[in-house]
Amino acid sequence: METSKRHWTLGVKLTLVAAPLLLLALVSIGLTLWVSWQLDGGAAAVNEAGRMRMQAYRMSLSIGTGDVAALPHEVREFEHGLALLRHGDPERPLFMPWDDTVRARYATVESHWTRFRDRWTRGDPPAVSGIVADTAQFTDRIDAMVGAIEAHLSRWTTLLHLLQIGVMALAVLGSALLLFMGYLFVLEPVALLKQAIERIQTGDFNARVACVTRDEFGTLAEGFNGMAEHLQSMYRDLEAKVAAKTSELADKRERLEALYDVTSLVARAGTLDELALGFVQRIRRVAHADGVALRWSDEANERYLMLAHVGLPASMVEGEHCIRTGDCHCGVQPAEHEVRVIPIRQMAAPMLGHCREAGFETVVSIPVRLKEHLIGEVDLFFHARYDLTAAERSLLEALTAHLASAIENLRLNALELEAAVSQERTFLARELHDSIAQSLAFMKIQVQLMRDAMASGEAARMQQVIGEIDVGVRECYGDVRELLVHFRTRANTEDIEPALQTTLRKLEHQSGLSTHFNVTGQALPLLPDVQIQVLHIVQEALSNVRKHAGARRVWLDVAKQPQWRIEVRDDGAGFDAERGPPDETHVGLRIMSERAERIGAVLEVLSTAGRGTSVVLTLPERLPAAASVPTA
Template sequence: MQKRKHWNLGAKLAVAAAPFALLALLSISLTLWVSWQLDGGAAAVNEAGRMRMQAYRMSLLVAAGERTLLPDARSEFERSLALLSHGDPERPLFMPRDEDIRSRFDAVGQHWRQYSKHWLDVRPADNRGLREETARFTGRIDALVAGIEAHMSRWTALLNLMQLATMALAVIGATVLLYIGYLFVLEPVGQLKQALERIQQGDLGTRVERNSSDEFGTLADGFNDMADQIQAMYRNLEAKVSAKTAELQEKRERLEALYEVTSLIATARSLEELARGFVGYVARAVHADGVALRWSDEANRRYVLIASQGLPAYMTDGERCLRADECHCGAPNAPPFARVIPIQALEKEGLQYCSEAGFETLVSVPVRLKDRLMGEVDLFFHAEVDLSPSARSLLEALATHLASGMENLRLNALQHEAAVSQERNFLANELHDSIAQSLAFMKMQVEMMRTSLSAHDETGTRAVLDELDAGLRESTGDVRELLLHFRTRTNSEDIEAALQATLRKFEHQSGVRTTLTLREQGLPLPPDLQIQVLHIVQEALSNVRKHARAGHVWLDVQQQPQWRIEVRDDGRGFETGDGPPDETHVGLHIMQERAARIGARIEVFSTPGKGTSVVLTLPASDPTLLDLPPLQAVS
C-alpha cells in the first residue's frame, strides 16, 4: 500500500507562492531587458545626433577650404557610423533590430559614400550645392534618429505596460497569499484560540477538528490529547481532593492530640488526672473502641490498670493487676514499638476478657523513658485494623510524652517532699534555738521553786515566779515571731513591700520607731532568696527587741553593685570580742546558717552604749543565678 504523502505548512505556502514568485521574476527580467534596450537606443540616438553635428562641421571645413582638418573629421564620422552599425554592449549602445531603421541606416551609409566622394575625396571647383547636399545628408540622419525614437517610444509603452502588469501581479499575489495565510494559518490559530477560551470557561469537552495534515493538524491532535488529560484529571480531582482533605483532617486530629496531651502533661497535678485525660485523648486520636493504661513496677513483674475507657466492668475488674506475660497485654520483653495483635487469630491461652468483650484487634504501645519500661497503653478495636506508619509514630510519640509527664510528676512529688522536709528541719532548728532553750530554762526554774517551797523560802519563791513569768512572756514572743516568719510571703519581684510590712509589725510589737532606706536600684531578688533575706532581717529585729533596749531602728538596703542589708539600732550595744549577751537567746547562729545557705556573709558591729549593726552582704554575682533549692514555708 502506497503511503499517503502529507504536506507540511511550509510546503503548502511554498507551492502557493511559487507561481507568483516566478511571474514576478519573469516580469522583472523583462522589465530589465526592455530598460536595457531603451538605454541602447538612447545611446544610438545620441550617437546619431553627434553624426549630424560632424556632418555640419565637415561642410563648414569644405566651405572654408580647411582641407587639413577633414581627414580627422571624416575618420570620426566613420567611427560613429561603424559604432552604430556594430553596437557597443558595454555602454550599452546599439540600434534596435527593426527593418525600417536598418533601411534608413543603409540610406545614411549610401548617402555618406556619395557625399564623401563628391565633397571630401576631391577638392570641388566651387561650393555651390554644398549647403543643399549637406541638408539632404543630415535629413537622412534625422530620419534615422526619428526611426530610432519611434521604436523607443514603442519600447517605452511596453515598459509601462509591464510595470503596470507587475503592480497588478503584486496586488493579486499579496491578496492570494493573504487568503492562503488566513486559510492555512489564521483560521487554525483562531480555532485553537476559541477552543482555549472555552477550556478556560470550564467547557472541558471542547475539541479542535483536524482539517489538515500539517503542523496545525499535529497541534490540533496535541490540543485534543491535552484536553482529554485535563478532563480525566478533573474527573479524578474531586476524589483526590476528598482523599487529601481526609488526610489533612487526620493530620489535624493527630496534631490536636499531641497538643492536648502536651497541655495535659503541663497542667496535670496528679497521676489520676493525667491518666484519665490521656486515655480520652488517645481514644479520640485513633478512634479506638477501648483504651487501657497500665503502669508497671520497677521489676516489670506486674502491670496495674490506672485508667481505662470503653472497657466493660468485668474486664477492668479482672485485669486490675496483671502479672507479666499473663495475657497478650503486659509483655515486658515485647519489641520497643507499637504491636498489632489479632485477638481472634491467637490461640486460646491466658486471660480471655478482651475476646469475650468482642474485641478483634489489640494494639499494644510500650511506655518507655529512655531504656526503662514504665508501662504500656493498650488499644482495643471491634474490627480488624492495621496501623499506618503515621499512626504508629503518633502513638509512640504520645507514649513518650506520657512517660515524660509521669516522670515529671514523680520528680515534682520528690521535690515537694524534700522541700517540706527541709522546712521542717528549719522549723525544728528555730524551735530548738529559741523556745526549747526557754522551756529548758523554765524547767530549771521549776526545780528551784520546788526547792524554795520545800524550804519555805517565800522570797526565793517569788523570785523564781518572776523568772518563770519573764520566761513565759519571752517564749510567747518567740512563738509569735516564729509564726510571723513562716507566714511571710513575697508576692512580687520587689522586696520593698515585704520589708515595710515586717517593720510595721515590729513597731506594733515593740513600740520602737523604724526607718527604711533603699539605695541604688538593681535587679530584683528571686522569691526563694527574698524569703531567706526576710528571715535574717526578722531575726535581727527580734534580737533588738529582746536585748538592745533601743529607741530607733534603721534598715538600710543597697542593691548596687551588690546587695547589702544593714539593721542598725541605738540600743545599749555590747563588746563584740566577748560575744553578745545572753547568747542562748540570740539567733546569731541561726542568721549565719541562713546566710551560709545563700552564699552570703553576716557581720556584727557593736559599741557599748552606742548600739549594734548587723550587715548582710549577698554574693556579687547575679542573684538570679544562685542555685537555691526550692523552699516552702509552713504556715
C-alpha cells in the same frame, strides 16, 4: 593529587572590601576623638591659668589693702591651681599639652611664684609700692605660659582639621567603592535572577540562570535551575502529586493535632486518674480504635493494673482489672521494646479469653517506657483485622512517651510537695528548738530550783526563782509572738520595701523604740525566695535589738546600688567585737548566718561596747534562680 579551587563567599568578599575601610575609619575617628580630648584638656588648662592670673591680682589687692586674713586662702587656691596644671584632672578633663616650651614656661611660673610668695606672703613684706610691679611681672610669666599652651593647641587644632578632612575623604571613597562592589557582587546577579523568574512566570520553564560566580548567588542560581527542572518534571503529573501532598499534609496535621491535644492534657491534668482517662479517650479517637485500656505495671513488671479504659465491656474490665504477666497476650515482657500487633483469632487461645468473648479481632499493644524502664502499656482493641503503618507506629510511640513524661511529672510534683512540707516542718522544728525550747529548758531548771527552795523553806530564794520563772514565761511568750510575726509576714512579690516597713512598725508598736527607715538607689526587685530570707534575717536582727541591745533608736538602711546592702543598726549597749557577742545572742546570729549562706550573701556584725551594734547583709551581685533558693 588535584586540589580543589577555593571559592570566596559573598560575605567574605564584602568583608575583604569593607574591613580595611572600617579599620581606617575607626582609626581616624579614634585619632579625632583623642585630639579633641587633648584640645578640651588644653582649653581647660588655659582657663585654669587665666584663673591663676586673676588670683595673683586678687592677692596683690589683698596685700595692698592689708587684708591679711584672706591671703592664706588665696595662696592655697593659687598653689592648688599650680598642682592641678601639673597633674591634670581627667574628670573635667584638664591636661597640660606638655612640650619643651610649655615645661620651661611652667617652671618659670613656679620659680617666680616661689619668690613672690616668700617676699609678699611670708614674714614682713617690703613696701607695698613694689607689689604692683612684682604682680605685673609675675602675671607676664603666666601670660607667657598661656601663650605657649595656645601655640601647642593651635598645632593640635590643625591636626584635627586634617583628620576631619581625611575622614570625609575616606567616607566618600569608601561609599563609592562599596556601591561599585554592591553592584558587581549583588545587583547584577539579582538582575539576572529576576529576569529568569519573569520568564518562569510567563510559563517558560526552560529559563535558566548562568552560574557566573561561586558564592551564595551561584548556589542560589543552581537552586533556581534545579527548581525550574523540578517544575518541568512536575508539570505533567501535577494533580497526582498535589493530591499525594495534600494527603500527606492531612496526615501530618492530624498527628500534630493529636500531639497538641495530648500535650494540652499533660499540662492541664492535675491527678493520675484525670490524666489516664483523658489519654485513653484521645488515643482512641486518634487510632480509631473500638476500645482502649491503659495498664500500669508494678516495679517488678509482674502484674498490670488497669488505670483507665474506654469502649470495653464491663465483664472484660472486671476480669482484667489486674492481670499477671503471661496470663494473656496483653502484659508486655520487660525485654519487649517494640509495638506489638496481636491477631487474636489467629493465635492459640490464651488463659484469659475476654478479648474473644468481646468480639475483638486485633489488639495493638504499645509499651509505656520512661528512661528504658517499663512502667505500663496501652492496649488498642479492634473488631476487625488491623495493621499499623510506620507513621501510625511513630505517632503512637510519641503519644505514649508524652504519657510517660506526664506520669513522671506527677510523681515529681508529689515528691516536691512532700519535700516542701518536710522542709517547712524542719524549719518549724529548728525555730522551736532555737527559741521556745531553750526558754522551756530554762524554766524547767527554775522549777527544780523552786522545789529545792520550797523544801528548804527559803522564802527569799523562792521569790527570786519566781521572778526568774516570770522572766522566762515572758521571754517564751515573746518568742511565740515573734514566731507568729515571722510566719505571717511575707515579702511582696514585686518589692521587699512594704514588708520591711511593716516589720519596723510592728517593732515600734511592741517595744516603743524609735525606728527610722531609709532606701537609696534603684534596682530590679529581689526574687520572692530571696526576699523571704532577707526578711527573716532583718526580723531576727530587730529581735536581738529588742531583747539584748537596750537601745532607744534603731535604723534600717537599704541600698540597692551597686548591689543590695541591708543594714540594721542601733544605739544600744553593744559589745566587744573581739570577744564576740554574749552567749544569749549566739543562736540568733547563727540562724542569720545560715539564712545568709543559703542565698550566697555576706553577713557582718559590727559592734563596739557602749556605741551600739550594726548588722550588715550584703547580697551577691548575681543572685541565684528562684528554683534554687530554698524557702523557709
